[in-house]
Amino acid sequence: MANGQWFPEDWPDRIRALADGTLTPVAPRRAATVMLLRDTDGGPAVHMLRRRASMAFAGGAYAYPGGGVDPRDDDTLVRWAGPTRAWWAERLGVAEAQAQAIVCAAVRETYEEAGVLLAGPTPESVVGDTTGDDWEADRTALVARDLSFAEFLDRRGLVLRSDLLGAWTRWITPAFEPRRYDTWFFVAALPAGQRTRNASTEADRTVWIRPADAADGYDKGELLMMPPTIATLRQLVPYATAAEALAAAPARDMTPVLAEARVENGEVVLTWPGHDEFTKHVPTTPSGGARA
Numbered sequence: 001m002a003n004g005q006w007f008p009e010d011w012p013d014r015i016r017a018l019a020d021g022t023l024t025p026v027a028p029r030r031a032a033t034v035m036l037l038r039d040t041d042g043g044p045a046v047h048m049l050r051r052r053a054s055m056a057f058a059g060g061a062y063a064y065p066g067g068g069v070d071p072r073d074d075d076t077l078v079r080w081a082g083p084t085r086a087w088w089a090e091r092l093g094v095a096e097a098q099a100q101a102i103v104c105a106a107v108r109e110t111y112e113e114a115g116v117l118l119a120g121p122t123p124e125s126v127v128g129d130t131t132g133d134d135w136e137a138d139r140t141a142l143v144a145r146d147l148s149f150a151e152f153l154d155r156r157g158l159v160l161r162s163d164l165l166g167a168w169t170r171w172i173t174p175a176f177e178p179r180r181y182d183t184w185f186f187v188a189a190l191p192a193g194q195r196t197r198n199a200s201t202e203a204d205r206t207v208w209i210r211p212a213d214a215a216d217g218y219d220k221g222e223l224l225m226m227p228p229t230i231a232t233l234r235q236l237v238p239y240a241t242a243a244e245a246l247a248a249a250p251a252r253d254m255t256p257v258l259a260e261a262r263v264e265n266g267e268v269v270l271t272w273p274g275h276d277e278f279t280k281h282v283p284t285t286p287s288g289g290a291r292a
């Protein structure tokens with residue numbers, strides 16, 4: 001492996017099936033993920049988790065806290081601080097109700113998987129401690145989907161702090177994948193007084209790591225990652241503080257990144273527009289494997 005790019009063994013077969021019309025793409029599910037940052041003497045570090053090797057999707061790969069949108073958060077108004085739902089709808093390219101649910105997913109997944117909650121009792125505050133049996137009971141109910149995030153916020157009298165999030169980029173899983181996600185990536189700073197922990201059953205390790213160091217580990221083949229993860233890590237490298245990254249977010253292009261496959265000189269060429277490093281060449285016949 002020249003680098004740490006996660007490349008499923010069945011991709012060549014699925015790409016060929018999509019090209020010859022025997023594979024029908026599944027609809028992507030809306031999802032959100034958060035690049036949680038904290039400042040260190042050597043620049044900002046990002047919180048990452050390593051997916052358990054037993055996971056069917058991207059097992060062993062490093063990623064950020066994230067997951068699918070809960071449809072129940074589309075139609076229940078929550079107490080809200082920061083830019084309006086209309087502003088978020090325009091920024092994310094969706095309807096207002098969907099924008100609320102996507103932002104809720106970003107905040108909820110960060111709480112479920114890292115124990116960090118971007119919400120507070122007032123529009124100007126953030127909770128300082130989310131430990132304790134009662135918090136853990138609510139977190140477990142959220143993970144099990146026994147409790148919606150809107151219900152959780154209402155029960156605790158909390159305001160969702162959408163102003164603590166910055167929309168960074170959007171990636172859609174390739175059409176030939178059996179599990180597809182339309183994922184919005186956000187950036188956020190670790191709130192004062194809160195600490196991360198590995199609260200996810202899907203991860204066997206969590207780390208705080210500088211984006212440049214994580215990218216170096218990927219380049220050496222030491223850290224396994226999916227294309228969106230390493231791409232966003234490289235994008236974070238220039239920023240000296242978490243605040244700088246957040247300030248840059250509103251100007252980021254949110255045009256979705258979607259892999260494209262074309263037949264060229266007897267090969268299927270797989271590309272991600274704007275990200276040449278992920279280009280793959282797949283033989284049009286089953287033998288031969290894929291090459292970079």
